Amino acid sequence: MSLEEPNPGRGYDETWPPVRGDYVLGNPEARVAVVTLASHLRARGMSIIGPCKTENLGVEKIVANTVSNSNIRFLLICGMESKGHLPGDTILALHKNGIDEQGRILGSKGAIPFIQNLSAEAIKRFQDQITLIDRIGLEDEGEIEQLIREYNALAEPYPEDPFLVIKRRAMPAAISFGKGDLVLGSGVFMDSSAWLVIATEE
Secondary structure: OOOOOOOOOOOEOOOOOOOOOOOEEOOOOOOEEEEOOOOOOOOOOOOEEEOOOOOOHHHHHHHHHHHOEOOOOEEEEOOOOOOOOOHHHHHHHHHHHOEOOOOEEOOOOOOOOEOOOOOHHHHHHHHHHOEEEEOOOOOOHHHHHHHHHHHHOOOOOOOOOOOOOOOOOOOHHHOOOOOOOEEEEOOEEEEOOOOEEEEOOO
């Protein structure tokens, strides 16, 4: 992971958000991002909103997409937990406790709470820049919008440039079929640690 030159003055790069996912974009200058966990909810006034159902890659994407926009100062965690995975609990634990040397999120109750694609610097930035609003279980969209309005007025942008998380890239030639961690079909497998899907030539 590394930093790249930011786009000064706006608080976010033109490529924001850097990591693709199941989300809806709002105003990139808003102070509040919203994660709805296993629920699919709508709201207005936020910078970005979407679900998170896993306690590892899903949490990594949230960190990457929030710290890469200095305007975002709050993460509203709402909706119902994903059973077993507990991404809401895991986000709270990551923000409070960080990770150990093996990348395990300290204090998480999730099944596989490991960070593999984020540097310690990215996690520290998440802890410093973002304040969590713990409303796990809340599904009332009107109340969610009210919280967004309230918190949008409570902070200025983070006083440092965007922290752009760069995904690790593996060399396809260095990976042979059968060494990925998920086979998707004949000649196609996924290396999730590098966030790559590789197709091999028959």
